[in-house]
Amino acid sequence: MSDRFLNLSKVHMNFEKNGTVNPVLRDVNLDVQRGEFISLIGHSGCGKSTVLNIIAGLLRASEGVVLVDNKEVNAPGPDRALVFQNHSLLPWLTVYQNVELAVDKIFRNSKTAAERKDWILHNLEMVNMGHALDRLPSEISGGMKQRVGIARALAMEPKVLLLDEPFGALDALTRAKLQDEVMRIQSELQNTVVMITHDVDEAVLLSDRIVMMTNGPAATIGQILDVDLPRPRDRIAMADDTRYNHYRHEVLSFLYEKQRKVEDFDKHKQQRNSTVASGSTKAHA
Numbered sequence: 074m075s076d077r078f079l080n081l082s083k084v085h086m087n088f089e090k091n092g093t094v095n096p097v098l099r100d101v102n103l104d105v106q107r108g109e110f111i112s113l114i115g116h117s118g119c120g121k122s123t124v125l126n127i128i129a130g131l132l133r134a135s136e137g138v139v140l141v142d143n144k145e146v147n148a149p150g151p152d153r154a155l156v157f158q159n160h161s162l163l164p165w166l167t168v169y170q171n172v173e174l175a176v177d178k179i180f181r182n183s184k185t186a187a188e189r190k191d192w193i194l195h196n197l198e199m200v201n202m203g204h205a206l207d208r209l210p211s212e213i214s215g216g217m218k219q220r221v222g223i224a225r226a227l228a229m230e231p232k233v234l235l236l237d238e239p240f241g242a243l244d245a246l247t248r249a250k251l252q253d254e255v256m257r258i259q260s261e262l263q264n265t266v267v268m269i270t271h272d273v274d275e276a277v278l279l280s281d282r283i284v285m286m287t288n289g290p291a292a293t294i295g296q297i298l299d300v301d302l303p304r305p306r307d308r309i310a311m312a313d314d315t316r317y318n319h320y321r322h323e324v325l326s327f328l329y330e331k332q333r334k335v336e337d338f339d340k341h342k343q344q345r346n347s348t349v350a351s352g353s354t355k356a357h358a
C-alpha cells in the first residue's frame with residue numbers, strides 16, 4: 074500500500090425536493106490507498122450509500138471532488154464495480170452468461186474469445202461457482218447469487234470494488250463463508266475495496282480501516298479506526314484476541330455512545346434555541 078488511490082475531497086451532498094433542501098453529506102474527506110480494504114459504518118440513513126453512489130458515479134456530489142487514480146469521477150465506469158445487497162443478476166441469463174455479459178463488454182477488444190471464456194471460468198471458480206455455470210439465478214441460493222455478483226464485479230478488473238452491504242441479506246453461516254472468501258480473494262488480488270456494513274464484527278474482521286460516519290442530516294466522517302490485525306484473519310481465533318475486541322469496542326462506543334451524546338447535545342441545543350426564540354426564561358436556567 075502506498076499512494077492515495079481513491080480520494081474524496083470536501084464532498085457535500087444535498088437532495089432537493091419541492092424547493093426544500095435536505096443536506097445529507099457535509100465536508101466528507103477521505104484518502105484510500107491502493108489495495109486497502111475500507112469499511113463505512115454508521116447509523117441507518119446517515120448517508121453511506123450516498124457516499125458509495127458518488128464514488129460509483131451514479132450520483133453527482135453537490136460540491137467537492139472524487140478522484141480514482143488521479144482521474145475525476147463524473148459518471149459510472151468499468152474502473153468501479155458495485156455489488157449490491159440484493160444481487161442484480163439478469164434472471165433470464167445463466168450464471169456463466171451473467172458474467173460473460175460484463176466480460177464481453179469490457180474485454181471485447183483486448184481479449185480473444187478463448188481468453189474471455191477462460192477469464193469467466195477463472196472468476197466463477199474463484200468464488201466456488203464453477204459447478205453451476207448453466208443454472209439460472211432462480212435455480213441457485215441467495216449466497217450463490219451474491220457469489221456470482223462478486224465474480225462478475227471482479228471479472229471487470231475494477232480499480233475500486235464497491236460493496237453495498239454485500240452480505241446483508243444472507244444467513245449467518247453463508248455470510249461467514251462468503252466473508253472468508255472475500256478475505257481470501259482480497260489477499261490474492263489486493264483489490265481496493267470500499268464496503269458498507271452495519272455489522273461491527275464484519276467491519277473489524279475484513280477491514281484495514283473503519284470509517285465511522287456521524288448521524289445525519291449533514292453527516293460526515295466522525296472517526297477513522299486503523300485495524301492493525303495480522304492477515305490472514307481467522308474468525309475463531311479473533312474472538313479471543315484482545316486487540317480484536319478493543320477495535321470492536323471502539324466502533325460500538327462510537328456508534329452507541331459518542332453518536333448518542335452528539336444527538337442529545339443537538340436536541341438540547343435545538344430545544345434551547347426554540348425556547349430562547351419564544352422568550353422563555355427557562356432557557357437561562
Ligand SMILES: Nc1ncnc2c1ncn2[C@@H]1O[C@H](COP(=O)(O)OP(=O)(O)OP(=O)(O)O)[C@@H](O)[C@H]1O
Pocket residue numbers: 088089095097115116117118119120121122123124289
Ligand atoms: N435520491 C435521493 N433523493 C432524495 N433523498 C435521498 C436520495 N437518496 C438518499 N436520500 C436521503 O439521503 C439520506 C441518506 O441516505 P442513504 O441511503 O445514503 O443512507 P444510508 O446510511 O446508506 O442508509 P441505510 O444504512 O439505511 O441503507 C436519507 O435521508 C435518504 O432519505
